[in-house]
Amino acid sequence: MNPLLAGDRDVVISAATASGKTEAAFLPICSRLAEEPAEGIGVLYISPLKALITDQHRRLESLCEHVGLQITPWHGDVPKSLKTKLRRRPRGILLITPESLESLLIHQMGWLKTAFAPLRYIVIDEFHAFIGSERGCQLLSLLTRLGFLLDKEVPRVALSATLGDLVMVGKCLRPAEAGCEPAVIESAALKSSLKIQLRGYLIPDRPHDEDDNPVDTVQNQIVADLFSILRGKSHLVFANSRRWTEYFAAELADRCAVHALPNEFFPHHGNLAKELREQLEARLLEGRLPTTAVCTMTLELGIDIGSVDSVAQVAAPHSVASLRQRLGRSGRRGEAAVLRLFIKEQEVTADSGAADRLRFHTMRCAALISLLLKKWYEPPLTGLNHFSTLVHQVLAVIGQYGGARADQLHRLLCARGPFQETEPAAFAALLRSMGEDELISQTHDGQLVLGVKGENLVGHYSFFSVFKTPEEYRLEAGGKVLGTVPVDGPLLVDQIIIFAGKRWRIESVDDEKKVITLTKAKGGSPPLFLGDPLLVHDRVRQEMFALFESGECPVYFDAVARDHFEEAVSGFREWELADRPWLVSGANLWVFPWLGDRVVNALAILVTEQGFQAGNDDGILEVRNCSEAAFKQAIKTHLAGPRLTKKDLAARLEGSPIEKYDKWVPKSLRQQSQSGHFFDLEGAYQWLERKTDFLR
Structure with a gap:
């Protein structure tokens, strides 16, 4: 029997974007509800985006009307009248975000318990967007709390286009229950035709004044190419950040004005007003006018915008999963999917780092596309501690029930919920800290209740979300303010970063004043710790190594990109990197693990322990002022002694x-x-152990 019709187990549905995942889930679900009506809300649909809820409501409304089911969207932008109607007579299907579900659990628990009593399915859309994140942890905790409130386990249905290892995904869907594997429905279909072009650009090394920022002269060339290639049809351009989204959208719109043409280039990102985003989405869906959306990941998820003629990427992506998700937007009318990449490389000089010399942006793109064609995607990173989200959930549960004992909280959130990595001692330390900060307090009978600060937090509308925009820290050097940066990765004193075209060493970090004090650092290259939390997977770097070894240039490279590829392969062979893991460059040592950023970051720590300055430059470990002999001796000394632990x-x-x-x-x-x-x-120690022959 169809596992969805049976309704007795979890289900994972994995298929390409716009291939009918929603219909594959809701047709059998609606059939069952039509045959066996629920006296209340029968289906809870959870989406990461309010816009996706609006879109799915539009798509499912006619189906639900046909079988006599009510479907209700519920988020901050939904009219109060619709919510009031559902409160008075709860039934059918509810479409909601995790944040709105959190609000209902805290403020309307009694109504929720009654309205959801007949709940039969929980459908989670774009499940890959939740896995491994603080928001995903909140979602799983919400589902655990909902099951506890209803005193039953409701089948969970996960929908996503890019899930990779589906067995691992099943474990992520219900992590507390080992051996409870979901039914998997996977579409093996891939686009019958795929067209790819990678256009290369060279950033010239130009002299500039000491206090001036270097100007990226190729940006105008990329804008000109985007304008000439994309004008007249509909496309998506992924710019990876809001700053560059606005830049490219404005420059392209200006070119339309200069040529006395109607504008067809518009920005789309999370900071834009809802009305502006929806106008652009509607224009794309209607398809009457040529429209190009310059966007961040806001259009990477499954909002229905119809088919676009191509997808453009104006920076090197970091993951196969993201690239696949974006590519799924193109070629949806039986036509070929089209992917265009516009990739910059820096002109090589005597001061260039290894990543620039080996054209790592270009080579990473080639590796990602190679893995895409092999149908490999990054597995979710699991087994992490999410203490920030645990603080939130402790407050949420106490706010929901008015109080709870510490053992009850641990059993619900850690033993049954998603915080299983949290040991009892760590949980106790967390509760003590929350008590000291007046978030919670303890009554004479041992109940934990909200403290003064906790009540203020839980009572504010901003409480329901667990994610935030990275906090800006001020950068100062010699008493002069250089600017601000978002801190979304770990900081290390003596770490080398890049800002305003110059290299700096972190001298100190003041979390209270949000100030990072810097001193100038000559030479070397910046690691990826600051301002770039997107981590490249081991498999991607290994695929890059295979491309270097083969020396076969992809057929979809243009002339400039082919030049960059040939330069990269020539450097790889000249340095004999197929046979040795490191080489000396001037006073520095470059180490090539050909592994992901998490391993290279750890290697940097191990080397720093031996008194060297080291950093991760796009997967290359750069050790400053270090000879090969000194490096070998330092590693042998370290491996011979007590090893660094995770706690260390x-x-x-x-x-x-x-x-x-x-x-x-x-x-x-x-x-x-x-x-x-x-x-x-x-992973770092395993790599070092594999290189013992080179340490002699």
Whole structure:
């Protein structure tokens, strides 16, 4: 029997974007509800985006009307009248975000328990967008709390286009129950035709004044190419950041004005007003006018915008999963999917780092596309501590029930819920810290209740979300303010970063004043710790190595990109990197693990332990002022002695608050959380052990 019709187990549905996942789930679900009506809400649909809820409501409305089911969207922009109607007579299908579900659990628990009593399915759309994140942890905790409230387990149905290892995904869907594997429905269909072009650009090395920022002269060339290639049809351009989204959209719109043409280029990102986003989505869906959306990941998820003629990427992507999700927007009318990449490389000079010399942006793109064609996607990163979200959920549960004992909280959130990595001692330390900060307090009978600060937090509308925009820190050097940067990765004193076209060493970090003090650092290259939390997977770097070894240039490269590829392969062979893992460049040593950022970040810590300055430059470990002999001796000395533990590594981090509720997490636990996310210590030691022949 169809597992959805049976309704007795979890289900994972994986298929390409716009291939009918929603219909595949809701047709059997609606059939069952039509045959066996529920006296209340029968289906809870959870989406990561309000816009996706609006879109799915539009798509499912006629189906639900046909079988006599009510369907109700519920989020901050939904009219009060619709919510009032559902409160008075709860029934049918409810479409909601995790944040709105959190609000209902805290403020309308009694109504929720009655309205959801006959609940038969929980459908989670774009499940890959939740896995491994603080928001995903909140979602799983919400589902655990909902099951506890209803005193039953409701089948969960996960929908996504890019899930990779579906067995692992099933474990992520219900992590507390080992051996409870879901039914898997996977579409093996891939686009019958795929067209790819990678256009290369060379950023010239131009002299500039000491206090001036270097100007990226190729941006105008990319804008000109986008304008000439994309004008007249509909496309998506992924710019990866809001800053560049606005830049490209404005420049392209200006070119339309200069040529006295109607504008067809518009920005789309989370900071734009809802009306502007919806107008652009509607224009794309109607398809009457040529329309190009310059966007961040806001259009990466499954909002129905119809088919676009191509997808353009104006920077090197970091993951196969993201690239696949974006590519799924093109070629949806039986036509070929079209992917265009516009990739810049820096002109090589005597001061260039290894990543620039080996054209890593270009080579990473080639590796990602190669893995895409092999149908490999990054597996979810699991087993992490999410202490910030745990603080939030402790407050949410206490707010929901008015109070709870510590053992009850641990059993619900850690034993049954998604925080299983949290040991009892860490949980106790977290509760003590929350008590000291007046978030919670304890009554004479042992109940934990909200403290003064906790009541203020839970009572504010902003409480329901666990994610935040990274906090801006001010950068200062010699008493002069250089600017601000978002801190969304771990910080280390003596770490080398890049800002305003110059290299700096972190001298100190003041979390209270949000100030990072810098001193100039000559030479070397910046690691990826600051301002770039997107981590490249081991498999991607290994695929890059295979491309270097083969020396076969992809057929979809243009002339400039082919030049970059040939330069990269020539450098790889000249340095004999197929046979040795490191080489000396001037006073520095470059180490090539050909592994992901978490391993290279950990290697940097291990090398720093031996008194060297080291950083991760796009997967290359750069050790400053270090000879090969000194490096070998340092590693042999380290391996011969006591090895660094995860706890030791965590203690080396500054532990600056990154996630929303980190400020109420003890520093030691913040360090532990960041260590697990950004570092793979075991992988680093395994790599060193494989290189013992080179250490002689």
